[in-house]
Amino acid sequence: DAGITQSPRYKITETGRQVTLMCHQTWSHSYMFWYRQDLGHGLRLIYYSAAADITDKGEVPDGYVVSRSKTENFPLTLESATRSQTSVYFCASSEAETYEQYFGPGTRLTVT
Amino acid sequence: GQNIDQPTEMTATEGAIVQINCTYQTSGFNGLFWYQQHAGEAPTFLSYNVLDGLEEKGRFSSFLSRSKGYSYLLLKELQMKDSASYLCAVMDSNYQLIWGAGTKLIIKP
Numbered sequence: 001d002a003g004i005t006q007s008p009r010y011k012i013t014e015t016g017r018q019v020t021l022m023c024h025q026t027w028s029h030s031y032m033f034w035y036r037q038d039l040g041h042g043l044r045l046i047y048y049s050a051a052a053d054i055t056d057k058g059e060v061p062d063g064y065v066v067s068r069s070k071t072e073n074f075p076l077t078l079e080s081a082t083r084s085q086t087s088v089y090f091c092a093s094s095e096a097e098t099y100e101q102y103f104g105p106g107t108r109l110t111v112t
Numbered sequence: 113g114q115n116i117d118q119p120t121e122m123t124a125t126e127g128a129i130v131q132i133n134c135t136y137q138t139s140g141f142n143g144l145f146w147y148q149q150h151a152g153e154a155p156t157f158l159s160y161n162v163l164d165g166l167e168e169k170g171r172f173s174s175f176l177s178r179s180k181g182y183s184y185l186l187l188k189e190l191q192m193k194d195s196a197s198y199l200c201a202v203m204d205s206n207y208q209l210i211w212g213a214g215t216k217l218i219i220k221p
Contacts, residue, residue, distance in 0.1 A: 042211030
């Protein structure tokens with residue numbers, strides 16, 4: 001299926017566990033992004049990638065790790081989950097820096 | 113610091129017109145985006161303004177004044193399906209999007 005997908009859609013994990021959120025896009029877009037969305041806040045950029053093997057920090061990168069070995073995949077790993085990382089996580093992609101971003105359906109993560 | 117301000121919630125009547133304002137203070141400016149987000153869903157792109165003026169796209173229009181750090185989204189002939197949150201986002205000098213918290217629009221019959 002064409003588009004941008006995320007898995008899992010829902011995840012409950014315990015404090016201290018490692019968890020990886022997956023993101024896959026089929027458009028061959030150069031840019032990919034990870035955001036978190038919390039009530040009362042706008043979307044906040046965690047990490048982004050301009051191309052395979054190029055990643056950079058966003059506004060709130062602490063506690064997160066990303067990689068991009070292939071253009072189409074951009075996994076986000078929480079190395080040791082904390083309750084403050086309970087959030088909805090959105091992956092997005094775009095053709096170029098100033099182009100519109102296309103968002104995946106989101107992953108709702110709960111850390112207990 | 114960087115800041116995007118938009119009203120938290122607005123209510124309007126089906127068939128009417130509503131204007132959602134957004135003011136911003138950012139380090140640099142490379143365009144302003146509006147996105148629509150229905151509850152429980154992902155944001156979807158509505159409009160992009162980089163030059164001053166009004167951009168019209170069907171029932172939706174977006175206006176930008178860079179000198180005033182101001183934009184608005186105008187929705188005409190409101191329909192119940194327009195009930196959603198509307199997100200304003202500014203691309204800063206590093207080409208990163210800075211997002212407002214969103215305006216929840218409630219449409220009443």
